[in-house]
Amino acid sequence: MTPMPLIFAATCDIAGKVRGKAFPADQLEKRLSRGVGWVPTNVQITCFDSIAESPFGSLGDLLLVPDPACEVKVAFGDGAAEHFMLGDIITLDGEPWAFCTRQILRDALDRLHGLSGARLFSAFEHEFQLKGTGLPNEGFGRNAFENQRALMETLMGALKAGGLTPDSIMKEYGPHQFEVVVAPEIGVASADAAVILRELTRSAARSAGEEATFAPILDTASVGNGVHIHLSFQDDAGTPLTHDENGPCGMSDLTDAFAAGVLRYLPNILALTAPSVVSYERLTPHRWSAAYNNLGFRDREASLRVCPVTARDPAAIARQFNIEYRAADAAACPHLALAAVVHAGCQGIEDGLRAPAATEDDLSLLSPDELAARGFTRLPETLEAALDAFAGNDTVTGWFPATFAEVYRAHKDAEIAHLAEMDTDAKCAAYAETY
Ligand code: GLU
Ligand code: MG
Numbered sequence: 078m079t080p081m082p083l084i085f086a087a088t089c090d091i092a093g094k095v096r097g098k099a100f101p102a103d104q105l106e107k108r109l110s111r112g113v114g115w116v117p118t119n120v121q122i123t124c125f126d127s128i129a130e131s132p133f134g135s136l137g138d139l140l141l142v143p144d145p146a147c148e149v150k151v152a153f154g155d156g157a158a159e160h161f162m163l164g165d166i167i168t169l170d171g172e173p174w175a176f177c178t179r180q181i182l183r184d185a186l187d188r189l190h191g192l193s194g195a196r197l198f199s200a201f202e203h204e205f206q207l208k209g210t211g212l213p214n215e216g217f218g219r220n221a222f223e224n225q226r227a228l229m230e231t232l233m234g235a236l237k238a239g240g241l242t243p244d245s246i247m248k249e250y251g252p253h254q255f256e257v258v259v260a261p262e263i264g265v266a267s268a269d270a271a272v273i274l275r276e277l278t279r280s281a282a283r284s285a286g287e288e289a290t291f292a293p294i295l296d297t298a299s300v301g302n303g304v305h306i307h308l309s310f311q312d313d314a315g316t317p318l319t320h321d322e323n324g325p326c327g328m329s330d331l332t333d334a335f336a337a338g339v340l341r342y343l344p345n346i347l348a349l350t351a352p353s354v355v356s357y358e359r360l361t362p363h364r365w366s367a368a369y370n371n372l373g374f375r376d377r378e379a380s381l382r383v384c385p386v387t388a389r390d391p392a393a394i395a396r397q398f399n400i401e402y403r404a405a406d407a408a409a410c411p412h413l414a415l416a417a418v419v420h421a422g423c424q425g426i427e428d429g430l431r432a433p434a435a436t437e438d439d440l441s442l443l444s445p446d447e448l449a450a451r452g453f454t455r456l457p458e459t460l461e462a463a464l465d466a467f468a469g470n471d472t473v474t475g476w477f478p479a480t481f482a483e484v485y486r487a488h489k490d491a492e493i494a495h496l497a498e499m500d501t502d503a504k505c506a507a508y509a510e511t512y
């Protein structure tokens with residue numbers, strides 16, 4: 078008997094989980110057009126494997142079609158190569174399925190392009206922790222990094238083999254916490270890259286006898302694991318559109334309006350970008366995450382940050398200039414999170430909004446009235462409040478396919494119910510087992 082090489086066709090679903098089916102590698106040509114069978118109700122499998130109330134019940138059939146642009150084949154150690162392809166979910170008639178997360182993102186990107194001629198260039202910066210204990214007192218430390226050098230080098234090699242462009246990797250501030258950065262990509266590819274990065278990080282850790290988790294927070298006495306989404310724009314010819322040296326904080330009119338839309342609708346989209354129960358333990362003041370809908374100029378306590386550029390000449394500055402959405406975590410499907418941010422930005426462009434001035438002070442010292450007077454709000458402090466803010470805004474739910482908001486709510490209600498009897502530590506531990 079010789080083992081049969083298999084390719085895993087995968088989707089990152091609304092739970093942010095990567096699920097799918099494997100087929101023999103020699104069937105690839107057929108599978109690229111006909112896919113593998115898929116089931117609508119799979120969309121209601123929560124991150125804890127409970128099945129939420131589903132409008133589809135046991136009915137219906139779909140196809141999950143692998144995309145050759147998203148093929149990853151990486152061997153760790155002496156094991157068989159991991160081989161997977163992200164794909165699209167379509168109906169039996171060949172139409173995009175409404176709940177396919179890649180399609181939801183494509184629709185958002187098409188809206189942006191139609192409104193402004195801009196194509197999105199983005200990158201997801203990830204923090205993760207290794208479970209178990211690492212060296213103490215090693216925030217940004219060399220010793221802890223060297224202790225894991227073999228894993229770091231395996232991971233960066235795997236990312237390159239997986240088609241990503243590794244940028245940098247470091248020992249982050251938190252216990253046994255690391256941060257990995259890859260180069261930006263155009264359009265849907267950056268969200269695909271985020272999925273690939275998470276999968277390969279877990280695999281690389283396993284191959285080193287470690288276990289990696291991207292859960293939003295492991296211990297409320299410490300920092301969380303953020304996902305920071307860096308955003309910039311280009312026209313079809315690749316000319317950067319993000320920067321204007323005379324604009325507020327260096328933002329072009331396009332960036333300004335986009336940022337304004339993101340900040341206006343941040344409370345409403347948070348349920349999609351920070352979608353776990355414990356996400357809200359991370360999104361608290363003084364954790365360098367995001368607690369208010371404020372713009373920061375190089376300020377890491379802002380939910381939307383104008384990033385520094387290291388370039389010196391004007392053309393390079395224009396290319397490097399970007400804004401960073403910090404209110405996301407890896408419980409979110411990258412495609413859904415990015416779609417929500419892009420739609421919010423599009424709404425800002427459509428409505429001609431202007432971003433508020435960047436904050437430089439500690440907003441947690443202001444009363445709710447003082448905050449409101451300056452046009453800011455404390456972001457929702459629980460997943461339930463965030464879900465209410467999403468479902469309660471018709472503009473925001475209108476950006477998504479019909480019935481998406483109800484299906485998403487039912488999905489998240491089942492996730493919340495699974496945790497109902499647990500204290501905060503147990504909830505954090507439950508998420509550490511699934512992300
Ligand atoms: N760990 C922080 C977060 O939860 C981010 C720290 C940083 O600025 O990199 O988002
Ligand atoms: Mg970081």
